Amino acid sequence: MVGGSHNGWSxxxxxxxxxxxxxxxxxxxxxxxxxxxxxxxxxxxxxSIKGDxxxxxxxxxxxxxxxxxxxxxxxxGSCSQMCGSYRPGGNFPC
Numbered sequence: 001m002v003g004g005s006h007n008g009w010s011x012x013x014x015x016x017x018x019x020x021x022x023x024x025x026x027x028x029x030x031x032x033x034x035x036x037x038x039x040x041x042x043x044x045x046x047x048s049i050k051g052d053x054x055x056x057x058x059x060x061x062x063x064x065x066x067x068x069x070x071x072x073x074x075x076x077g078s079c080s081q082m083c084g085s086y087r088p089g090g091n092f093p094c
Contacts, residue, residue, distance in 0.1 A: 017060050018067035018083035025071025032068045039064040
């Protein structure tokens, strides 16, 4: 499926966006900057090539920013907990 809800798992997709950015921000001084660069490129690709909507990209970027800021604020914290608001039900597709 191009764009859209990631086969019905759009909220969990945001969880993974948040987690990746949080973990990168916790790794080293430049981790947050690297994560932002990668996230921006990913969202450009998703909109320009895959055809994702601007709204979906904005929601992804919000999750990305939450992850990066959480990782910077709490470098030893649990990214899973900090990004937990994006993981309703705790179940993922197989």
